[in-house]
Amino acid sequence: MTPSIVFQIVNTIVLPAWLILIFFPGKSWRNPVIYTFAAVMAIVYAVYVVQGLGEFDMESFSQLEGIKAMFTSDEAVVTGWVHYLVFDLLVGNWILNLSRKHQINHFLIIPCLLLCFMFGPVGYLVYFLIKTIKTKKLS
Numbered sequence: 409m410t411p412s413i414v415f416q417i418v419n420t421i422v423l424p425a426w427l428i429l430i431f432f433p434g435k436s437w438r439n440p441v442i443y444t445f446a447a448v449m450a451i452v453y454a455v456y457v458v459q460g461l462g463e464f465d466m467e468s469f470s471q472l473e474g475i476k477a478m479f480t481s482d483e484a485v486v487t488g489w490v491h492y493l494v495f496d497l498l499v500g501n502w503i504l505n506l507s508r509k510h511q512i513n514h515f516l517i518i519p520c521l522l523l524c525f526m527f528g529p530v531g532y533l534v535y536f537l538i539k540t541i542k543t544k545k546l547s
Contacts, residue, residue: 411482414456415489418449422493426525429500433514442501449494456487492528500524503535512542 425445432438460483468474478484500521507517516538524531540546 411486414452415486418452418486418490418493421445421449422497425497426500426521429504429521430518433504433508433517439501439505442497446494446497446501449490449497453487453490453494456483456490460484460487496524496528496531499528499532503532506539507535510539510543512538 422445425442428435428438428441465474465478468478479488503520503524504517507514507520517535520531520535520538522531523534
């Protein structure tokens, strides 16, 4: 399967998971379903990582030029993209779980989830600010 097709598949797979976070926040089946979506994409990620191990250079991680050079192949870009998709989804689920624990209105969390989906850390930052204001605690 080409990296382009894998890219399309993982982009499609992740969308229902985000819709579940937005529209079914209180369902008991949400966490297992989200973790399953993440695990399936993590398998894709692991396959690409294992395939690329022969070209792996630990020193590349210590300089910007090395990182840029690593992402010159379609396979490496897809690997990085799947990495983002999996972790953003898990952070989105974590945000949702914490927001429910702190009894934060879900309508305040939806923008955090959308931002997390599109801009990862920005979604977490907005959630952190909302939670800090709501609970008056930094932790």
